[in-house]
Amino acid sequence: MKVVITADELKKGIAELNRPLGFVPTMGFLHEGHLSLVRKARAENRTVAVSIFANPTQFAPDEDLENYPRDIDRDLELLSGAGTDLVWIPTVGVMYPENFQTWVEVEELTKVLEGSYRPTHFRGVTTVVAKLFNAVRPDRVYFGQKDAQQAAVVSQMVRDLSYPLEMVVCPIVREPDGLAMSSRNTYLSAPERQAALCLSSGLFKARDAFLGGERSAQKLRDIVRQEIENEPLAELQYVSCADPETLAELKNEVENCLISLAVFVGKTRLIDNIILGK
Amino acid sequence: MKVVITADELKKGIAELNRPLGFVPTMGFLHEGHLSLVRKARAENRTVAVSIFANPTQFAPDEDLENYPRDIDRDLELLSGAGTDLVWIPTVGVMYPENFQTWVEVEELTKVLEGSYRPTHFRGVTTVVAKLFNAVRPDRVYFGQKDAQQAAVVSQMVRDLSYPLEMVVCPIVREPDGLAMSSRNTYLSAPERQAALCLSSGLFKARDAFLGGERSAQKLRDIVRQEIENEPLAELQYVSCADPETLAELKNEVENCLISLAVFVGKTRLIDNIILGK
Numbered sequence: 263m264k265v266v267i268t269a270d271e272l273k274k275g276i277a278e279l280n281r282p283l284g285f286v287p288t289m290g291f292l293h294e295g296h297l298s299l300v301r302k303a304r305a306e307n308r309t310v311a312v313s314i315f316a317n318p319t320q321f322a323p324d325e326d327l328e329n330y331p332r333d334i335d336r337d338l339e340l341l342s343g344a345g346t347d348l349v350w351i352p353t354v355g356v357m358y359p360e361n362f363q364t365w366v367e368v369e370e371l372t373k374v375l376e377g378s379y380r381p382t383h384f385r386g387v388t389t390v391v392a393k394l395f396n397a398v399r400p401d402r403v404y405f406g407q408k409d410a411q412q413a414a415v416v417s418q419m420v421r422d423l424s425y426p427l428e429m430v431v432c433p434i435v436r437e438p439d440g441l442a443m444s445s446r447n448t449y450l451s452a453p454e455r456q457a458a459l460c461l462s463s464g465l466f467k468a469r470d471a472f473l474g475g476e477r478s479a480q481k482l483r484d485i486v487r488q489e490i491e492n493e494p495l496a497e498l499q500y501v502s503c504a505d506p507e508t509l510a511e512l513k514n515e516v517e518n519c520l521i522s523l524a525v526f527v528g529k530t531r532l533i534d535n536i537i538l539g540k
Numbered sequence: 541m542k543v544v545i546t547a548d549e550l551k552k553g554i555a556e557l558n559r560p561l562g563f564v565p566t567m568g569f570l571h572e573g574h575l576s577l578v579r580k581a582r583a584e585n586r587t588v589a590v591s592i593f594a595n596p597t598q599f600a601p602d603e604d605l606e607n608y609p610r611d612i613d614r615d616l617e618l619l620s621g622a623g624t625d626l627v628w629i630p631t632v633g634v635m636y637p638e639n640f641q642t643w644v645e646v647e648e649l650t651k652v653l654e655g656s657y658r659p660t661h662f663r664g665v666t667t668v669v670a671k672l673f674n675a676v677r678p679d680r681v682y683f684g685q686k687d688a689q690q691a692a693v694v695s696q697m698v699r700d701l702s703y704p705l706e707m708v709v710c711p712i713v714r715e716p717d718g719l720a721m722s723s724r725n726t727y728l729s730a731p732e733r734q735a736a737l738c739l740s741s742g743l744f745k746a747r748d749a750f751l752g753g754e755r756s757a758q759k760l761r762d763i764v765r766q767e768i769e770n771e772p773l774a775e776l777q778y779v780s781c782a783d784p785e786t787l788a789e790l791k792n793e794v795e796n797c798l799i800s801l802a803v804f805v806g807k808t809r810l811i812d813n814i815i816l817g818k
Contacts, residue, residue, distance in 0.1 A: 269702065269704070273704050357702075359699070359700075361648075362700050363646055363647040363648045363649065363696065363700060364644065364645065364646045364647070364666070364696060364697050364700035364701055365644070365645050365647070366642065366643070366644050366670075366701070367642065367643050367645065368641055368642045369641040369642070369643070370639075370641045371641065388642070389701075392644075392670075392701055393700075393701050393702040394702075395674075396673075396674070396701055396702045396703045396704065397702040397704055399677055399704070418641065418642060419642050421637070422637075422640050422641060422642035422671075423642055423644070423667075423670055423671050423674055424547060424635075424671040424672075424674045424675040425674045426547070426551050426674065426675055426677070
């Protein structure tokens with residue numbers, strides 16, 4: 263497994279990789295969710311590249327960039343074990359040189375849900391993802407369904423900006439008790455870790471209701487909301503029942519939907535989601 | 541020479557081209573300026589691709605998109621003669637599918653000069669150029685110095701968005717009497733064509749003054765302005781004496797500079813420029 267830092271090293275490294283090339287962008291501190299993407303890329307391509315970069319432009323000043331967990335040695339060991347061919351670990355200076363002034367923005371899809379609470383987040387995501395795609399020129403890219411809106415926004419960008427690559431969105435990987443895997447779970451104290459189960463249990467109750475015939479968007483949202491409100495350590499930021507493609511909030515009866523939510527458990531902001539009816 | 545329309549045709553066509561691949565994006569109605577780019581690309585690369593697309597998003601509603609001159613048959617003949625391997629002629633529907641909502645924007649460099657008079661122009665340029673770069677994945681790209689700010693803006697985008705390609709900016713090609721070649725020259729009546737010489741003659745007088753020792757930015761601008769004001773059919777929109785890289789307007793003494801201007805000759809808006817001291 264080759265590890266590169268600079269753009270020149272990357273260019274040489276990429277040129278040596280057989281095609282098709284699968285690519286998994288990450289912010290590091292890898293867990294089973296990331297590794298499921300690497301394994302899928304491994305199975306579908308001749309070579310696999312992974313980037314590790316905690317992208318400052320997708321964090322707001324009051325968010326957790328400074329404290330975002332890091333463990334490069336462990337990450338490299340896990341990536342090597344999963345069959346990665348090349349790892350790119352750019353520095354902030356490589357990615358955002360002095361006088362940087364170019365941004366990639368997806369307009370409509372970024373106005374709702376996460377975008378409404380984190381107004382500069384997706385501009386940072388799409389800009390860095392465009393840079394990664396440009397530098398790596400992959401044939402397939404792998405994203406997790408955990409960040410449902412991110413997957414929708416990047417898919418829109420791929421289509422709108424004519425990237426000649428296949429976007430693969432992989433299922434959420436959960437802990438045995440249901441908690442969606444996230445690098446941010448490491449922030450949770452033991453009681454918070456227990457309380458955080460309300461996200462997945464709320465979603466599972468909504469799923470069970472849906473499977474039992476419930477089709478009211480409002481009732482599905484209410485089931486999730488009730489579960490969060492029953493947990494004293496949790497504070498709901500939003501719960502949404504939306505069209506899985508347009509992310510438009512649904513009213514009345516639903517045929518299929520993306521139920522998603524953001525919850526503060528202590529100071530830690532967690533998100534989770536489930537797609538129903540597809 | 542292969543001619544393709546759709547993204548799929550393009551992808552197949554590009555995959556067959558040997559590397560390095562030189563790429564020349566155009567809006568068609570080709571003249572000797574475009575062909576100088578194709579010949580340079582031909583000389584420096586194993587294969588050459590050209591796009592022809594009058595990009596609607598870089599025209600404001602009151603600009604000349606509807607009337608922009610076209611002659612595809614002649615363009616293809618000229619491109620074939622210049623040794624082009626592949627021509628991409630996307631439709632508006634291929635480039636801007638329904639629900640298109642992603643934009644690439646260079647911030648600082650687009651606020652001055654052309655950008656201040658055409659506020660949505662460069663967003664359209666950088667978005668379509670990013671799409672063309674993504675779809676073609678060229679190794680070298682060729683732009684004309686005629687659109688000086690465009691060359692600076694695209695260079696900034698290439699650097700900021702990590703495109704692994706070399707940006708080549710080629711000299712302005714002029715008619716024997718000095719008029720910079722432009723597809724828009726075809727709009728000019730015979731008297732306007734004669735009047736249009738004031739752009740290049742003003743720039744040449746500024747160059748002669750610079751070579752004679754004149755270093756005052758204001759005096760260099762005044763020399764150009766005077767030449768335009770002496771021409772009854774011409775109306776000056778702006779004349780600038782700016783830093784060639786940052787495009788910041790210069791005051792006092794200049795060491796090197798980009799003198800650029802925009803002039804209406806009748807209803808036709810023409811631009812021209814010259815770099816001094818480099």
